[in-house]
Amino acid sequence: MDFxxxxxxxxxxxxxxxxxxxxxxxxxxxxxxxVIEERVMDSNELEKERGxxxxxxxxxxxxxDIKVNIVDTPGHADFGSEVERVxxxxxxxxxxxxxxxxxxxxxxxxxRKSLQxxxxxxxxxxxxxxPTARPDVVHNxxxxxxxxxxxxxxxxxxxxIYAIAREGVAIRNLTDEKxxxxxxFDLILETVPSAPHKLDVPMRMQPANLKYDDFVxxxxxxxxxxxxxxxxxxxxxxxxxxxxxxxxxxxxYTHRGLKKIEVAQAEAGDIVQIAGIPDIMVGDTVCExxxxxxxxxxxxxxxxxxxxxxxxxxPFAGREGSLVTSRQIRxxxxxxxxxxxxxxxxxxxxxxxxxxxxxxxxHLAILIEQMRREGFELQVGQPKVVLKEENGVTLxxxxxxxxxxxxxxxxxxxxxLGRRRGEMVKMGSENGVTRLEYTIPTRGILGxxxxxxxxxxxxxxxxxxxxxxxxxxxxxxRRQTGSIISGFDGVTTPYSLESLQxxxxxxxxxxxxxxxxxxxxxxxKENMVVNPIREKKQTNIRSAGAEALTKLTPPLDMSLEQxxxxxxxxxxxxxxxxxxxxxxxYLKEHERKKHGVA
Numbered sequence: 001m002d003f004x005x006x007x008x009x010x011x012x013x014x015x016x017x018x019x020x021x022x023x024x025x026x027x028x029x030x031x032x033x034x035v036i037e038e039r040v041m042d043s044n045e046l047e048k049e050r051g052x053x054x055x056x057x058x059x060x061x062x063x064x065d066i067k068v069n070i071v072d073t074p075g076h077a078d079f080g081s082e083v084e085r086v087x088x089x090x091x092x093x094x095x096x097x098x099x100x101x102x103x104x105x106x107x108x109x110x111x112r113k114s115l116q117x118x119x120x121x122x123x124x125x126x127x128x129x130x131p132t133a134r135p136d137v138v139h140n141x142x143x144x145x146x147x148x149x150x151x152x153x154x155x156x157x158x159x160x161i162y163a164i165a166r167e168g169v170a171i172r173n174l175t176d177e178k179x180x181x182x183x184x185f186d187l188i189l190e191t192v193p194s195a196p197h198k199l200d201v202p203m204r205m206q207p208a209n210l211k212y213d214d215f216v217x218x219x220x221x222x223x224x225x226x227x228x229x230x231x232x233x234x235x236x237x238x239x240x241x242x243x244x245x246x247x248x249x250x251x252x253y254t255h256r257g258l259k260k261i262e263v264a265q266a267e268a269g270d271i272v273q274i275a276g277i278p279d280i281m282v283g284d285t286v287c288e289x290x291x292x293x294x295x296x297x298x299x300x301x302x303x304x305x306x307x308x309x310x311x312x313x314x315p316f317a318g319r320e321g322s323l324v325t326s327r328q329i330r331x332x333x334x335x336x337x338x339x340x341x342x343x344x345x346x347x348x349x350x351x352x353x354x355x356x357x358x359x360x361x362x363h364l365a366i367l368i369e370q371m372r373r374e375g376f377e378l379q380v381g382q383p384k385v386v387l388k389e390e391n392g393v394t395l396x397x398x399x400x401x402x403x404x405x406x407x408x409x410x411x412x413x414x415x416x417l418g419r420r421r422g423e424m425v426k427m428g429s430e431n432g433v434t435r436l437e438y439t440i441p442t443r444g445i446l447g448x449x450x451x452x453x454x455x456x457x458x459x460x461x462x463x464x465x466x467x468x469x470x471x472x473x474x475x476x477x478r479r480q481t482g483s484i485i486s487g488f489d490g491v492t493t494p495y496s497l498e499s500l501q502x503x504x505x506x507x508x509x510x511x512x513x514x515x516x517x518x519x520x521x522x523x524x525k526e527n528m529v530v531n532p533i534r535e536k537k538q539t540n541i542r543s544a545g546a547e548a549l550t551k552l553t554p555p556l557d558m559s560l561e562q563x564x565x566x567x568x569x570x571x572x573x574x575x576x577x578x579x580x581x582x583x584x585x586y587l588k589e590h591e592r593k594k595h596g597v598a
Contacts, residue, residue, distance in 0.1 A: 001065070001066075001067055001267065001269075001270075002065065002066045002067070002194050002197075003066075003067050003068075003069060003194065003195040003197075003269035003270055004066060004067070004068045004069070004091065004092075004188060004189070004192040004193075004194065004195065005068075005069045005071075005089060005090040005091050005092075005192075005195055005223065005269070005271060006068065006069070006070055006071070006090050006091070006092050006093060006094055006122075006188065006192055007070075007071040007073055007083075007086055007087055007089070007090045007093045007094070008020060008070065008071070008072055008073060008093070008094045008096060009073050009083060009087075009093050009094070009095055009096070009110040009111070009114065010095065010096035010097065010106070010107065010110070011097075011098070011101070011103075011104035011105070011106040011107045011463065012074075012106060012463070013098075014096050014097060014098045014101070014104075014107075014126060014127075015096055015098070015126040015127060015163075015165040015166070016072060016073070016096050017072055018165040018166055019094075019096065019124070019126065019163065019165035020059065020070060020072045021165075022165055022167075022168035022181055023061060023070065023181060023184075023185075024059065024061060024257060024258075025168065026168055026180055026181045026182075026185075027061035027062065027063060027185070028062075056071055056072065056073045056074065056083065056085075056086045056209055057071070057072050058070070058071055058209075058221060058255045058271055059071075059072065059255055059257060059258060060254070060255040060256050060257070060271075061257070062256075063185050063188070063189060066189060067270070068188060068192075069089075069090075069255065069270070069271045071086045071089065071090060071271075073086060073110070083109075083110050083113065084113055084298075084300055084301065085208040085209055085282055085298055085300065085341065086208050086209060087110075087113055087114055087117055087119065088117065088206070088208050088223075088298055089208045089222060089223040089271055090119070091119070091192055091193050091195060092119055092120060092121065092122060092191065092192040092193070093110075093114050093119055093121045093122070094121070094122050094124050094188075095107070095110075095111060095114070095121040095122070095123050095124065095142075096124045096126050096163075096165075097123065097124070097125055097126065097138055097142055098126060098127050098138075099125050099126060099127045099128045099130060099133035099134065099135045099138055099162075100127065100130050100132045100133050100134060100138070101404070101461075102137070102138045102141040102142070103138075103141055103142055103145045104402055104463050105400050105401070105402050105463050105464055105465030106463070106465055107145070108145060108149070108400070108465065109465045109466075111145065111146070111149060112149050115146075115149055115150065115151050115152075115155055120154060120155050120158065120191075121155070121158055122158065122159050122160070122161070122187060122188070122191055122192075123139075123142055123158055123159070123160040123161070124160070124161055124162075124163050124170075124184070125138055125139060125142075125160060125161070125162050125163065126162075126163045126164070126165050127163075127164065127165075127166075128162045128163070128164060128174070129164045129167070132431065135162055135174065139160060142160075143156070146158070159187055159190075159191050161183060161184055161187055162174060163181075163184065164178070168180060168181055169181070170182075170183045170184035171183055172187075194269070195223075195268070195269030195270075196225070196226075196268065196269060197267065197268050197269050198225075198226045198227065198268050199227060199228055199267060199268060201226045201227050202226070202227050202287065202288040202289040202292060203224065203226060203227030203228060203229050203233070203235075203268075203286075203287060203288040204224075204225050204226045204227065204285060204286070204287045204288070204292060204295060205222050205223060205224040205225060205229060205272070205274070205285075205286050205287075206222045206223065206225065206283065206284065206285055206286065206295045206298070207220030207221055207222035207274075207280055207281070207282055207283075207284060207286070208221065208222050208223070208282060208283075208298060209221040209222070209282065209341075210280070210281070210282060210338065210339045210341065211273060211339060212335075212338055212339050213275065216250060216251050216275035216276075217275060217278055218275070218277070218278055218279075218280060218338055218339075219251075219253075219273045219274065219275050220273065220274050220277060220280040220284075220286070221271070221272075221273050222271070222272070222274075222286075223269075223270070223271050223272075224266060224267065224268050224269065224270055224271075224272060225268060225295065226268050227268055227288060228265055228266070228267050228268070229249070229252060229265065229266050229267075229272065229274070230249070230252070230264065230265040231249055231250075231251065231252040231262075231263070231264050231265065232248065232249060232250075233248070233249045233288065234246065234247075234248055235247055235248070235249060235277075235286050235287060235288060236286075236287050236288075236289070236290045236292070237277055237280065237284050237285070237286055238284065238285040238286075238287065238292070238294040239281075239284055240283055240284070240294075240297040242294075244290065246290070247276055247277045248276050249274055249275070249276045249277075250275050250276035251273075251274070251275035251276065252264070252265070252266060252272060252273075252274055252275075253272060253273040253274075254266055254270055254271070254272050254273075255271065260273060274286065281341075282298055282300070282341050283297045283298035283299075300341060300342065301359075301466070302344075302386070303342065303343070303344050303357035303358050303359055303386055304359060304360070304385060304386055304397040304442055304466050305357065305358055305359070305360055305361065305363075305364065305383050305384070305385060305386065305442065306355055306356065306357040306358075306383070306384055306385075306386050307355070307356055307357075307358075307364050307380055307381055307382070307383045307384070307564075308353050308354070308355055308356075308380065308381035309329060309333070309353070309354045309355075309356050309368075309378055309379075309380055310329075310352055310353045310354070310378065310379050310380070310381070310572075311324065311325065311326050311329065311352045311378065311379070312324060312377045312378055312379050312574055312575075312576070313379070314379070314515065314518075314574050314581070314583055314587075315489065315515040315516075315587075316513070316515065316574075316576075316581075317377065318377065319576075320377060320576035320577055320578045320579060321372075321375055321376055321377025321576045321577050322375040323374065323375045323376045323377065324376075324377045324378075326352040328376070329354065329371075329376065329378055330347060330354065332371060332374070332376065333345050333347070333354055333356065334347075336367060340367070342358060342359050342363065343356060343357065343358050343363075343367070344356075344357040344358075345357070357386055359466070360466075361383055361446070361561060361564055361565065362561065364380075364383065364564075365560050365561045365564060368380060368560060368575055369560055371575075372575050372576060372577050373577065375577055376575075376577075377575070377576045377577070378575055379572040379573065379574050379575070379583075380564070380572065380573050380575065381567075381572055382564075382567050382568060382569050382571065383446055383564055385397055385441070385442045385443050385446075387472070388469055393471055394471070394472040395469040395470060395471060395472065396441055396442065396443065396469065396470065396471075396472050396473070397441070397442040397466055397468075397469055398439055398440070398441055398442070398466075398467050398468055398469065398470045399439070399440055399441070399442050399444075399445060399464045399465060399466055399467055400437070400438075400439060400464065400465050400466075400467045401417075401422070401436075401437070401438040401439070401440055401445065401462070401463070401464045402435065402436070402437050402463045402464075403435070403436040403437075403438070403452075403460060403461065403462055403463075404433050404434070404435050404460065404461040405433070405434055405436070405456050405459070405460040405461075406432060406433060406434075406456065406459050406460075407429055407432055407433065407434050409455055409456050409457070409459075409460070410434045410436070412455045413436065413452065413455055413456065413460070414436070416448065416451060416452070416455065417436075417438055417440060417444070419476075419477070420440060420441075420443075420444030420445070420448065420476055421440065421441055421444050421473045421474065421476055422438040422439070422440035422444055423438060423439050423440070424436065424437070424438055425437040425438060425439060439467060440464075441470075441473050441476065442466070443476050443478070444476055445464055446478060446565065447478050447479060447565045447566065448565075449462060449561075449565055450562055450565055450566065478568070479566075479568055481504070481522055481523055481524060481525070482522075482523040482525060482526040482527035482528065483519040483521070483522065483523055483527050483528075483568075483571070483582070483584075484500065484503060484504055484506070484519065484520050484521035484522065484523050484527075484528055484530055485517060485518070485519055485520070485527060485528065485529050485530070485584060485589075486514045486515065486516060486517070486518045486519075486520050486529075486530065486531075486532050486533075487516055487529040487530060487531055487589065488514075488516055488531055488532070488533050489514070489515045489516055489533075490513075490514065490532075490533035491511055491512065491513055491514070491533060492508055492509070492510050492511065492512045492514055492520070492532045492533060493510060493511075493532070493533060493534060493535050493536075494510040494550040494552055495534065495535060495536040495550060496530075496531060496532050496533060496534040496535070497509070497510055497532060497552055498550050498551065498552060500520075500521065500530055500532060501521075501552065501553050503521070503523060503524065503528065503530075504521050504522045504523045504524045505521060505522045505553075505555075505556050506520060506521040506522075506553070506555045506556070507519070507520060507521055507522070507555055507556045507558050507582070508520045508521070508532070508555055509552070509554070509555045510552065514532055514533070515583075515587070516587055516588065517583055517584045517586070517587025517588065518581060518582070518583050518584075518587075519571065519581075519582035519583060519584065520532055522556070522566075529589055558580060558582075559580075560573070560575065560580055563580055563582055566582065567582060569597075570584060570585045570586070570592070570595075570597040571583065571584055571585060572584075572585060584597075585597070
């Protein structure tokens with residue numbers, strides 16, 4: 001069989017998953033009886049809720065007699081490690097770019113990785129039906145980016161096509177009739193090289209991704225580079241350090257549409273899933289010949305952010321969750337390492353605190369959100385950057401940031417980024433929108449997103465991507481406000497909250513159970529301890545203001561990501577299946593004074 005292997009890469013929300021939807025529908029992959037949802041590849045519950053792709057997924061379509069394996073990749077910077085790995089499985093990429101926004105930080109990241117591997121991308125300029133679309137300008141921006149990233153002459157001669165993924169339309173020229181995706185299918189068959197099909201040599205394959213199945217255990221997802229792989233075959237697994245172990249393939253699957261199909265054998269060039277090797281990892285070589293040469297190992301960029309996970313020890317511990325012990329949290333984190341290659345976790349012998357390192361706040365927040373939905377109760381500390389030491393110099397991660405804001409609010413944004421040690425690289429304005437490009441320490445953007453949305457009245461676009469490590473730039477003030485802290489245990493009253501809301505936005509409403517040391521609001525100045533459970537004194541004398549109604553502003557509904565952004569070094573986020581609370585590390589006021597964090 002003839003195989004063509006491609007990955008679809010892009011910045012978040014540029015239309016990857018929507019395009020895959022349309023390709024699946026128009027290639028005849030689905031039967032007429034199947035009910036097809038929107039963004040059908042986003043099968044995870046959190047992906048559907050957030051409208052983003054979190055995990056790279058494999059699918060396949062048939063174009064005549066040719067099987068096209070497609071990998072839908074995440075667009076959010078925090079899941080970049082998923083993209084890095086799957087690029088090793090494919091022979092080309094569809095680089096999707098928004099016809100108005102143009103190349104964004106994640107576009108730069110995934111394109112750099114593709115060019116370094118020698119892949120020749122096909123550029124798809126999507127959303128050309130937008131009123132603000134500027135496809136010709138964006139095409140020139142993409143060419144400039146190729147040059148900037150050191151593309152070869154062959155890579156600079158890339159093919160491009162225009163698309164409206166939502167309508168399932170692709171055209172070679174802007175004046176062509178908009179019918180279907182056939183022009184894109186034709187371009188893929190013309191441009192993507194056939195996968196090498198060596199069948200007369202012993203089998204070698206390499207997993208670039210991991211899955212987990214409750215029935216067969218860990219699955220290695222990867223490409224067969226040589227030979228024929230068969231169910232029941234005895235194989236040798238070679239680790240990057242050279243250790244070789246013998247195993248037997250117990251299950252073999254290929255892809256067709258959204259289905260995982262069990263097969264007896266698969267050939268070189270195809271992308272498959274294999275079971276039977278319990279400790280298989282990304283980058284291992286699986287081969288038929290025990291003395292075979294290993295394939296080049298797959299390196300993944302290291303994590304840049306870390307956070308402490310610990311047992312919940314608040315006064316409300318154990319009330320809302322069923323999985324609350326240190327052992328249960330430890331087991332769950334071990335299980336996560338089975339498939340989440342971008343994570344690193346420290347498991348100390350004598351401590352109940354587990355340090356979890358990942359690629360960004362969202363990467364870690366997704367794990368916490370999954371755990372709370374499974375019934376876990378835990379506390380997490382403030383996200384902190386992972387520092388490195390080289391030749392006696394402390395290095396910290398630096399991010400590339402691209403910001404689009406209305407012209408009227410550019411000033412406050414520039415001022416804020418300057419305070420956070422950001423350095424402006426480029427600035428330009430068009431149609432009332434200013435684009436700012438910065439390099440800034442990762443510490444500088446922690447906790448800034450909420451401030452940014454306030455400064456831009458929700459109209460700004462903020463995108464960032466890890467760039468490199470550089471010498472430590474000095475201290476950065478992360479938060480200029482304090483917290484409103486409950487000094488009592490009890491239930492909040494409207495009477496008490498009415499006077500407290502003048503001191504800053506509250507994050508709890510009336511009739512909410514609180515405990516001493518729990519954060520109930522955001523102080524505009526320093527930390528303050530208050531009484532949120534005070535009740536109005538009752539008398540038998542009718543006063544002139546007796547009929548006055550209590551007027552409360554609705555409390556801020558803090559999401560998990562907002563809570564993680566907000567907390568300071570002396571605060572924890574308490575996460576349960578039902579509630580997200582913020583609390584002080586030391587609950588009693590005299591304890592906070594003793595440790596100098598009152």
